[in-house]
Amino acid sequence: xxxxxxxxxxxxxxxxxxxxxxxxxxxxxxxxxxxxxxxxxxxxxxxxxxxxxxxxxxxxxxxxxxxxxxxxxxxxxxxxxxxxxxxxxxxxxxxxxxxxxxxxxxxxxxxxxxxxxxxxxxxxxxxxxxxxxxxxxxxxxx
Numbered sequence: 784x785x786x787x788x789x790x791x792x793x794x795x796x797x798x799x800x801x802x803x804x805x806x807x808x809x810x811x812x813x814x815x816x817x818x819x820x821x822x823x824x825x826x827x828x829x830x831x832x833x834x835x836x837x838x839x840x841x842x843x844x845x846x847x848x849x850x851x852x853x854x855x856x857x858x859x860x861x862x863x864x865x866x867x868x869x870x871x872x873x874x875x876x877x878x879x880x881x882x883x884x885x886x887x888x889x890x891x892x893x894x895x896x897x898x899x900x901x902x903x904x905x906x907x908x909x910x911x912x913x914x915x916x917x918x919x920x921x922x923x924x925x
Contacts, residue, residue, distance in 0.1 A: 789828040794821075798836045798920035800913070803884065804844035811845065812887035814923075819892065819901045832900055838915050839907045843880040847872055857886065881907040 799818050803811055817823050821833030847855065855872040875882050884907050892898040906915070 787826065787828075789826045789831050789833050791831060794826070794831075794833050796835055798838060798915060798918040800838045800840060800915075800920040800922045802840055802911075802922070804841040805846055808845050808847055808883060808887055811839075812884065812891055815839065815884070815888050815905065816891040818923075819888070819904060830897070832897060832904075834901065834904065836915075836918070836920075837905045838913050838920055839884055839905065840911050840913055841909070842884050842907050843876065843909045845880070845883055847883075852876075857882070880909055 801811060801815060801818075815837050818837050819834040821827045821835070824833060826833055852873050853871055857870045857872065857875050859868045859870075860866055861868070870878075872883065885905075888905060889898075889902060892901050906913070
């Protein structure tokens with residue numbers, strides 16, 4: 784029996800909407816990554832983008848468990864001396880709450896050409912509205 788390998792021309796893409804309000808950040812990120820990579824489909828192929836487009840709404844209402852709101856540190860290095868910036872999760876939530884979800888998802892996908900292509904298929908919005916209603920996105924149960 785031969786293994787099935789998906790071809791790039793035969794992949795059907797759909798749009799999926801995830802509502803982040805009240806969802807735990809890590810558990811939500813796992814579901815987003817599985818949808819982006821296509822691991823929830825039987826046609827999953829590791830080296831080909833077989834996933835769906837993902838829309839995340841209400842990113843400002845995502846939940847962090849335990850003491851992560853004050854204890855989790857987000858770092859960014861500019862490349863210059865003393866260019867290391869450290870922010871708590873609560874500060875990141877105030878400035879740009881989309882970064883919480885984006886950083887969690889980026890850490891779970893492969894860091895190469897395929898991973899960058901997957902990351903571009905995810906759109907994160909702070910409110911409940913999104914401009915992708917023409918694509919008739921599906922809303923899975925969490």
